[in-house]
Amino acid sequence: MPQVAVVVFPGTNSEDETLRALHAVGLEAELVHWSAPESLARFDAYVLPGGFAYEDRIRAGAVAAYDAVMDPVIEGAETGKLVLGICNGAQILAEAGLVPGTAGMRRPTAAFAPNASGRFQSVHVYLKLAVAPERVPILAGIEPGAVIPGWASHGDGRLAAPNDELERIVADGHLAFIYADRDGNPVPAPNGAALDCAGLVNRAGNVLAIMPHPERDAWTYQHVDGSRDAARGDTAAMLAPSGGIRFFEHFAHAVRGQVPA
Amino acid sequence: MTRAFAVSLIIPDNAAFTAYETLARLGIPAARVVRSDIWLFDVAPEAAAELSASVAQIETLYNPNKHRLVERTSDAPEPGEVWVASRDEAPETQIAGRRLPGVTAIRRRTAWRLLDEDGQDVSQSDRDRAVATFLCNPAFQVAIT
Numbered sequence: 001m002p003q004v005a006v007v008v009f010p011g012t013n014s015e016d017e018t019l020r021a022l023h024a025v026g027l028e029a030e031l032v033h034w035s036a037p038e039s040l041a042r043f044d045a046y047v048l049p050g051g052f053a054y055e056d057r058i059r060a061g062a063v064a065a066y067d068a069v070m071d072p073v074i075e076g077a078e079t080g081k082l083v084l085g086i087c088n089g090a091q092i093l094a095e096a097g098l099v100p101g102t103a104g105m106r107r108p109t110a111a112f113a114p115n116a117s118g119r120f121q122s123v124h125v126y127l128k129l130a131v132a133p134e135r136v137p138i139l140a141g142i143e144p145g146a147v148i149p150g151w152a153s154h155g156d157g158r159l160a161a162p163n164d165e166l167e168r169i170v171a172d173g174h175l176a177f178i179y180a181d182r183d184g185n186p187v188p189a190p191n192g193a194a195l196d197c198a199g200l201v202n203r204a205g206n207v208l209a210i211m212p213h214p215e216r217d218a219w220t221y222q223h224v225d226g227s228r229d230a231a232r233g234d235t236a237a238m239l240a241p242s243g244g245i246r247f248f249e250h251f252a253h254a255v256r257g258q259v260p261a
Numbered sequence: 262m263t264r265a266f267a268v269s270l271i272i273p274d275n276a277a278f279t280a281y282e283t284l285a286r287l288g289i290p291a292a293r294v295v296r297s298d299i300w301l302f303d304v305a306p307e308a309a310a311e312l313s314a315s316v317a318q319i320e321t322l323y324n325p326n327k328h329r330l331v332e333r334t335s336d337a338p339e340p341g342e343v344w345v346a347s348r349d350e351a352p353e354t355q356i357a358g359r360r361l362p363g364v365t366a367i368r369r370r371t372a373w374r375l376l377d378e379d380g381q382d383v384s385q386s387d388r389d390r391a392v393a394t395f396l397c398n399p400a401f402q403v404a405i406t
Binding site for chain 1: 349
Protein backbone atom coordinates (compact mmCIF):
# COMPACT_ATOMS: atom_id res chain seq x y z
CA MET A 1 0.00 0.00 0.00
CA PRO A 2 1.53 3.35 -1.00
CA GLN A 3 2.20 5.79 1.79
CA VAL A 4 1.37 9.49 1.47
CA ALA A 5 2.89 12.20 3.65
CA VAL A 6 0.93 15.36 4.36
CA VAL A 7 3.69 17.86 5.07
CA VAL A 8 2.91 20.33 7.84
CA PHE A 9 4.78 23.60 8.22
CA PRO A 10 4.40 26.08 11.06
CA GLY A 11 1.31 27.97 9.94
CA THR A 12 -0.29 25.18 7.90
CA ASN A 13 -4.00 25.02 8.72
CA SER A 14 -5.64 22.57 6.29
CA GLU A 15 -3.79 19.39 7.17
CA ASP A 16 -6.68 17.66 8.93
CA GLU A 17 -9.27 18.08 6.17
CA THR A 18 -6.66 17.11 3.58
CA LEU A 19 -5.76 14.00 5.56
CA ARG A 20 -9.46 13.17 5.91
CA ALA A 21 -9.98 13.42 2.15
CA LEU A 22 -6.98 11.17 1.49
CA HIS A 23 -8.26 8.59 3.98
CA ALA A 24 -11.73 8.78 2.43
CA VAL A 25 -10.33 7.62 -0.92
CA GLY A 26 -8.50 4.74 0.69
CA LEU A 27 -4.98 6.07 0.87
CA GLU A 28 -2.68 5.49 3.80
CA ALA A 29 -1.61 8.97 4.75
CA GLU A 30 -0.15 10.65 7.79
CA LEU A 31 0.99 14.04 8.92
CA VAL A 32 4.72 14.76 8.88
CA HIS A 33 5.87 17.94 10.54
CA TRP A 34 8.61 20.20 9.25
CA SER A 35 10.80 19.26 12.19
CA ALA A 36 11.12 15.66 10.95
CA PRO A 37 12.52 15.93 7.42
CA GLU A 38 14.48 12.69 7.86
CA SER A 39 11.22 10.72 8.02
CA LEU A 40 9.98 11.81 4.59
CA ALA A 41 12.10 9.68 2.29
CA ARG A 42 10.11 6.50 2.96
CA PHE A 43 6.87 7.98 1.58
CA ASP A 44 5.68 7.37 -1.96
CA ALA A 45 3.89 10.68 -2.46
CA TYR A 46 3.68 14.07 -0.79
CA VAL A 47 0.83 16.50 -0.25
CA LEU A 48 1.47 20.07 0.85
CA PRO A 49 -1.80 21.40 2.28
CA GLY A 50 -3.13 24.91 2.61
CA GLY A 51 -2.46 27.50 5.26
CA PHE A 52 0.09 30.20 5.89
CA ALA A 53 3.44 28.49 6.23
CA TYR A 54 5.80 30.65 8.22
CA GLU A 55 3.05 33.25 8.40
CA ASP A 56 3.64 34.11 4.72
CA ARG A 57 6.72 36.02 5.85
CA ILE A 58 8.80 37.49 3.01
CA ARG A 59 6.37 36.04 0.39
CA ALA A 60 3.74 33.33 0.48
CA GLY A 61 5.60 30.02 0.31
CA ALA A 62 9.07 31.52 0.09
CA VAL A 63 10.44 30.52 3.49
CA ALA A 64 8.92 27.04 3.35
CA ALA A 65 10.45 26.47 -0.08
CA TYR A 66 13.89 26.65 1.54
CA ASP A 67 12.98 24.65 4.63
CA ALA A 68 14.96 21.46 5.12
CA VAL A 69 11.75 19.46 4.96
CA MET A 70 11.47 20.41 1.29
CA ASP A 71 14.78 18.74 0.44
CA PRO A 72 13.33 15.19 0.41
CA VAL A 73 10.20 16.47 -1.33
CA ILE A 74 12.31 17.97 -4.11
CA GLU A 75 14.47 14.87 -4.32
CA GLY A 76 11.35 12.72 -4.48
CA ALA A 77 9.84 14.87 -7.21
CA GLU A 78 13.02 14.55 -9.25
CA THR A 79 12.80 10.77 -9.03
CA GLY A 80 9.16 10.75 -10.16
CA LYS A 81 7.25 10.66 -6.88
CA LEU A 82 3.89 12.43 -6.99
CA VAL A 83 3.71 15.79 -5.26
CA LEU A 84 0.47 17.73 -4.79
CA GLY A 85 0.27 21.25 -3.41
CA ILE A 86 -3.01 22.87 -2.46
CA CYS A 87 -3.25 26.64 -1.97
CA ASN A 88 -0.31 27.49 0.28
CA GLY A 89 1.18 24.17 -0.81
CA ALA A 90 0.89 25.40 -4.40
CA GLN A 91 2.61 28.65 -3.47
CA ILE A 92 5.44 26.65 -1.88
CA LEU A 93 5.83 24.47 -4.99
CA ALA A 94 6.06 27.57 -7.20
CA GLU A 95 8.61 29.22 -4.90
CA ALA A 96 10.59 25.97 -4.85
CA GLY A 97 10.70 25.99 -8.64
CA LEU A 98 8.88 22.64 -8.83
CA VAL A 99 6.11 24.19 -10.91
CA PRO A 100 6.19 25.07 -13.68
CA GLY A 101 9.73 23.81 -13.18
CA THR A 102 11.19 25.39 -16.26
CA ALA A 103 14.43 26.64 -14.70
CA GLY A 104 15.38 24.16 -12.01
CA MET A 105 14.86 23.65 -8.33
CA ARG A 106 14.55 26.72 -6.13
CA ARG A 107 14.73 28.92 -9.18
CA PRO A 108 11.14 30.17 -9.44
CA THR A 109 9.94 31.38 -12.82
CA ALA A 110 6.33 31.96 -11.78
CA ALA A 111 4.53 32.79 -8.58
CA PHE A 112 1.13 32.84 -7.01
CA ALA A 113 1.30 36.54 -6.25
CA PRO A 114 -1.04 38.80 -4.28
CA ASN A 115 -4.57 38.88 -5.67
CA ALA A 116 -5.36 41.69 -8.08
CA SER A 117 -7.92 42.93 -5.55
CA GLY A 118 -5.18 43.32 -2.95
CA ARG A 119 -7.37 41.41 -0.52
CA PHE A 120 -7.90 37.91 0.81
CA GLN A 121 -10.80 36.31 -1.08
CA SER A 122 -12.88 33.24 -0.35
CA VAL A 123 -15.20 32.26 -3.20
CA HIS A 124 -16.65 28.99 -4.42
CA VAL A 125 -15.17 28.00 -7.78
CA TYR A 126 -14.84 25.16 -10.24
CA LEU A 127 -11.55 23.94 -11.67
CA LYS A 128 -11.57 22.77 -15.26
CA LEU A 129 -8.88 20.48 -16.55
CA ALA A 130 -6.81 22.35 -19.14
CA VAL A 131 -4.20 19.75 -20.02
CA ALA A 132 -4.33 16.35 -21.65
CA PRO A 133 -4.58 14.01 -18.65
CA GLU A 134 -2.61 11.24 -20.32
CA ARG A 135 0.47 13.50 -20.28
CA VAL A 136 0.16 14.07 -16.57
CA PRO A 137 0.60 11.01 -14.34
CA ILE A 138 -0.76 12.84 -11.32
CA LEU A 139 -4.03 13.38 -13.20
CA ALA A 140 -4.19 9.91 -14.69
CA GLY A 141 -7.76 8.70 -14.93
CA ILE A 142 -9.39 12.10 -14.81
CA GLU A 143 -11.77 12.62 -17.72
CA PRO A 144 -10.92 15.36 -20.25
CA GLY A 145 -12.78 18.56 -19.46
CA ALA A 146 -13.54 17.41 -15.93
CA VAL A 147 -14.85 20.07 -13.55
CA ILE A 148 -13.90 19.90 -9.86
CA PRO A 149 -15.57 22.09 -7.21
CA GLY A 150 -13.62 23.81 -4.51
CA TRP A 151 -13.03 27.02 -2.62
CA ALA A 152 -10.58 29.63 -3.77
CA SER A 153 -9.56 30.95 -0.39
CA HIS A 154 -6.38 32.95 -0.52
CA GLY A 155 -4.75 36.35 -0.61
CA ASP A 156 -1.98 35.29 -2.98
CA GLY A 157 -3.39 33.19 -5.80
CA ARG A 158 -2.76 35.25 -8.89
CA LEU A 159 -0.46 33.49 -11.31
CA ALA A 160 2.22 35.98 -12.28
CA ALA A 161 5.17 35.47 -14.60
CA PRO A 162 6.98 37.29 -17.38
CA ASN A 163 5.22 37.09 -20.75
CA ASP A 164 7.73 34.67 -22.25
CA GLU A 165 7.25 32.34 -19.30
CA LEU A 166 3.47 32.53 -19.64
CA GLU A 167 3.85 31.57 -23.30
CA ARG A 168 6.05 28.64 -22.24
CA ILE A 169 3.49 27.55 -19.63
CA VAL A 170 0.84 27.31 -22.34
CA ALA A 171 3.00 25.88 -25.10
CA ASP A 172 4.59 23.19 -22.94
CA GLY A 173 1.40 22.10 -21.21
CA HIS A 174 2.03 23.43 -17.70
CA LEU A 175 -1.45 24.96 -17.39
CA ALA A 176 -3.24 22.17 -15.54
CA PHE A 177 -6.48 23.82 -14.46
CA ILE A 178 -8.39 26.98 -15.28
CA TYR A 179 -11.37 28.53 -13.53
CA ALA A 180 -14.78 27.61 -14.94
CA ASP A 181 -18.44 27.62 -14.09
CA ARG A 182 -20.16 24.41 -13.02
CA ASP A 183 -20.88 23.57 -16.65
CA GLY A 184 -17.23 23.85 -17.57
CA ASN A 185 -17.39 27.19 -19.34
CA PRO A 186 -14.21 29.19 -18.67
CA VAL A 187 -14.63 32.19 -16.39
CA PRO A 188 -12.19 34.91 -15.34
CA ALA A 189 -10.02 33.98 -12.39
CA PRO A 190 -11.42 35.63 -9.25
CA ASN A 191 -7.91 36.62 -8.21
CA GLY A 192 -6.82 38.09 -11.56
CA ALA A 193 -4.50 35.18 -12.37
CA ALA A 194 -2.73 35.23 -15.71
CA LEU A 195 -4.21 32.65 -18.10
CA ASP A 196 -7.08 32.33 -15.58
CA CYS A 197 -4.84 29.69 -14.08
CA ALA A 198 -6.08 27.64 -11.15
CA GLY A 199 -3.30 25.07 -11.27
CA LEU A 200 0.14 24.35 -12.70
CA VAL A 201 1.88 21.08 -13.43
CA ASN A 202 5.53 20.36 -14.11
CA ARG A 203 6.86 18.95 -17.38
CA ALA A 204 7.12 15.39 -16.11
CA GLY A 205 3.53 15.58 -14.91
CA ASN A 206 4.21 14.35 -11.37
CA VAL A 207 4.02 17.67 -9.52
CA LEU A 208 0.70 19.51 -9.41
CA ALA A 209 -0.07 22.82 -7.73
CA ILE A 210 -3.67 23.97 -7.40
CA MET A 211 -4.87 27.11 -5.68
CA PRO A 212 -8.50 26.17 -4.84
CA HIS A 213 -9.33 23.70 -2.08
CA PRO A 214 -11.27 20.64 -3.30
CA GLU A 215 -11.03 19.20 0.22
CA ARG A 216 -13.31 21.99 1.43
CA ASP A 217 -16.11 20.93 -0.91
CA ALA A 218 -15.71 17.19 -0.57
CA TRP A 219 -18.77 16.23 1.49
CA THR A 220 -22.42 16.87 0.78
CA TYR A 221 -22.84 19.14 3.79
CA GLN A 222 -20.18 21.44 2.31
CA HIS A 223 -21.80 21.87 -1.09
CA VAL A 224 -23.34 25.12 -2.26
CA ASP A 225 -25.08 23.67 -5.33
CA GLY A 226 -28.34 22.69 -3.62
CA SER A 227 -27.41 19.08 -2.90
CA ARG A 228 -26.92 19.97 0.77
CA ASP A 229 -30.50 21.19 1.05
CA ALA A 230 -31.73 18.09 -0.76
CA ALA A 231 -29.95 15.90 1.81
CA ARG A 232 -31.49 17.51 4.87
CA GLY A 233 -32.85 14.86 7.21
CA ASP A 234 -30.72 12.15 5.65
CA THR A 235 -27.57 11.93 7.76
CA ALA A 236 -25.87 9.37 5.57
CA ALA A 237 -26.41 11.46 2.46
CA MET A 238 -25.31 14.62 4.25
CA LEU A 239 -22.04 13.00 5.32
CA ALA A 240 -21.37 11.32 1.98
CA PRO A 241 -18.17 12.18 0.13
CA SER A 242 -18.83 13.84 -3.22
CA GLY A 243 -17.86 16.84 -5.33
CA GLY A 244 -14.25 17.74 -4.58
CA ILE A 245 -13.58 14.23 -3.32
CA ARG A 246 -13.38 13.20 -6.99
CA PHE A 247 -10.13 15.08 -7.24
CA PHE A 248 -8.67 12.95 -4.47
CA GLU A 249 -10.03 9.79 -6.07
CA HIS A 250 -8.00 10.65 -9.18
CA PHE A 251 -4.98 11.41 -7.01
CA ALA A 252 -5.35 8.05 -5.27
CA HIS A 253 -5.63 6.34 -8.64
CA ALA A 254 -2.40 8.02 -9.71
CA VAL A 255 -0.59 7.15 -6.48
CA ARG A 256 -1.60 3.51 -6.76
CA GLY A 257 -0.51 3.52 -10.41
CA GLN A 258 2.93 4.76 -9.45
CA VAL A 259 3.46 2.24 -6.70
CA PRO A 260 2.97 -1.50 -7.28
CA ALA A 261 0.61 -3.07 -4.75
CA MET B 262 6.87 65.40 -5.97
CA THR B 263 7.50 62.06 -4.25
CA ARG B 264 8.02 61.72 -0.52
CA ALA B 265 9.32 58.52 1.05
CA PHE B 266 8.67 57.18 4.53
CA ALA B 267 10.25 54.15 6.18
CA VAL B 268 8.32 52.22 8.81
CA SER B 269 10.25 49.66 10.83
CA LEU B 270 9.53 47.71 13.98
CA ILE B 271 10.96 48.71 17.35
CA ILE B 272 9.80 45.37 18.73
CA PRO B 273 11.50 42.18 17.49
CA ASP B 274 10.93 41.76 13.76
CA ASN B 275 9.96 38.12 13.32
CA ALA B 276 9.93 38.37 9.52
CA ALA B 277 13.44 39.78 9.47
CA PHE B 278 14.60 37.04 11.82
CA THR B 279 13.00 34.38 9.62
CA ALA B 280 14.78 35.90 6.62
CA TYR B 281 18.03 35.81 8.58
CA GLU B 282 17.57 32.11 9.34
CA THR B 283 16.78 31.24 5.73
CA LEU B 284 19.71 33.29 4.45
CA ALA B 285 21.99 31.50 6.93
CA ARG B 286 20.76 28.20 5.52
CA LEU B 287 21.72 29.50 2.08
CA GLY B 288 25.21 30.32 3.33
CA ILE B 289 24.84 34.08 3.13
CA PRO B 290 26.94 35.56 5.95
CA ALA B 291 24.57 38.16 7.38
CA ALA B 292 24.73 38.63 11.15
CA ARG B 293 21.63 40.79 11.16
CA VAL B 294 18.79 41.48 8.75
CA VAL B 295 16.98 44.81 8.85
CA ARG B 296 13.60 45.19 7.20
CA SER B 297 11.46 48.28 6.64
CA ASP B 298 8.28 49.09 4.80
CA ILE B 299 8.82 51.95 2.42
CA TRP B 300 5.85 54.08 1.47
CA LEU B 301 6.18 56.42 -1.48
CA PHE B 302 3.63 59.21 -1.82
CA ASP B 303 3.21 61.34 -4.92
CA VAL B 304 1.95 64.54 -3.37
CA ALA B 305 1.15 68.03 -4.56
CA PRO B 306 3.87 70.48 -3.45
CA GLU B 307 1.43 72.61 -1.49
CA ALA B 308 0.34 69.55 0.54
CA ALA B 309 3.81 68.08 1.15
CA ALA B 310 4.44 69.90 4.40
CA GLU B 311 1.38 68.31 6.01
CA LEU B 312 2.08 64.81 4.73
CA SER B 313 4.29 63.65 7.57
CA ALA B 314 1.68 64.49 10.18
CA SER B 315 -1.02 62.80 8.11
CA VAL B 316 1.00 59.62 7.71
CA ALA B 317 1.75 59.50 11.44
CA GLN B 318 -1.99 59.42 12.15
CA ILE B 319 -2.66 56.26 10.12
CA GLU B 320 -2.51 53.64 12.84
CA THR B 321 -2.54 50.67 10.47
CA LEU B 322 0.66 52.02 8.94
CA TYR B 323 2.33 53.47 12.00
CA ASN B 324 1.73 52.56 15.62
CA PRO B 325 4.13 54.48 17.88
CA ASN B 326 4.07 51.64 20.39
CA LYS B 327 5.74 49.29 17.95
CA HIS B 328 7.00 51.23 14.94
CA ARG B 329 9.59 53.79 14.05
CA LEU B 330 8.55 56.24 11.33
CA VAL B 331 11.26 58.08 9.43
CA GLU B 332 10.81 60.41 6.52
CA ARG B 333 13.55 59.72 4.03
CA THR B 334 15.42 62.48 2.27
CA SER B 335 15.31 60.56 -1.00
CA ASP B 336 12.82 58.37 -2.81
CA ALA B 337 15.61 55.91 -3.69
CA PRO B 338 17.26 53.18 -1.61
CA GLU B 339 20.04 54.19 0.77
CA PRO B 340 23.53 52.77 0.15
CA GLY B 341 23.59 49.07 1.03
CA GLU B 342 19.84 48.82 0.92
CA VAL B 343 17.68 46.98 -1.58
CA TRP B 344 14.01 47.62 -2.18
CA VAL B 345 11.74 44.88 -3.45
CA ALA B 346 8.63 45.91 -5.35
CA SER B 347 5.93 44.17 -7.30
CA ARG B 348 6.72 44.26 -11.00
CA ASP B 349 3.14 44.98 -12.04
CA GLU B 350 2.30 47.27 -9.20
CA ALA B 351 -0.69 49.58 -9.63
CA PRO B 352 -0.34 52.67 -7.44
CA GLU B 353 -3.07 53.17 -4.89
CA THR B 354 -4.82 56.44 -4.18
CA GLN B 355 -5.98 55.48 -0.69
CA ILE B 356 -4.28 53.98 2.32
CA ALA B 357 -6.27 52.17 4.99
CA GLY B 358 -9.40 53.37 3.22
CA ARG B 359 -8.40 57.02 3.53
CA ARG B 360 -7.32 59.65 1.08
CA LEU B 361 -4.54 61.94 2.15
CA PRO B 362 -4.69 65.61 1.16
CA GLY B 363 -2.83 66.24 -2.10
CA VAL B 364 -1.70 62.62 -2.50
CA THR B 365 -2.25 61.23 -6.01
CA ALA B 366 -0.39 57.91 -5.84
CA ILE B 367 0.86 55.57 -3.13
CA ARG B 368 3.40 52.80 -3.71
CA ARG B 369 4.89 50.32 -1.28
CA ARG B 370 8.30 48.66 -1.16
CA THR B 371 10.02 46.31 1.25
CA ALA B 372 13.51 47.49 2.15
CA TRP B 373 16.18 44.99 3.17
CA ARG B 374 19.61 45.57 4.60
CA LEU B 375 22.03 42.80 5.46
CA LEU B 376 24.68 43.61 8.07
CA ASP B 377 27.77 41.76 9.19
CA GLU B 378 28.96 41.30 12.79
CA ASP B 379 30.49 44.78 12.77
CA GLY B 380 27.24 46.37 11.67
CA GLN B 381 28.58 47.00 8.19
CA ASP B 382 26.78 46.08 5.02
CA VAL B 383 27.68 42.64 3.71
CA SER B 384 29.47 42.58 0.39
CA GLN B 385 27.52 43.50 -2.70
CA SER B 386 27.98 39.99 -4.06
CA ASP B 387 26.45 38.47 -0.92
CA ARG B 388 23.60 40.95 -1.00
CA ASP B 389 22.98 40.26 -4.67
CA ARG B 390 22.96 36.52 -4.00
CA ALA B 391 20.45 36.99 -1.17
CA VAL B 392 18.22 39.00 -3.47
CA ALA B 393 18.53 36.62 -6.39
CA THR B 394 17.92 33.45 -4.41
CA PHE B 395 15.43 34.49 -1.77
CA LEU B 396 14.46 38.08 -1.10
CA CYS B 397 13.04 38.75 -4.57
CA ASN B 398 11.07 36.43 -6.82
CA PRO B 399 11.87 37.74 -10.31
CA ALA B 400 8.70 36.17 -11.66
CA PHE B 401 6.70 39.06 -10.26
CA GLN B 402 9.04 41.27 -8.29
CA VAL B 403 11.87 43.63 -9.04
CA ALA B 404 14.84 44.56 -6.84
CA ILE B 405 15.84 48.21 -6.73
CA THR B 406 19.26 49.32 -5.49
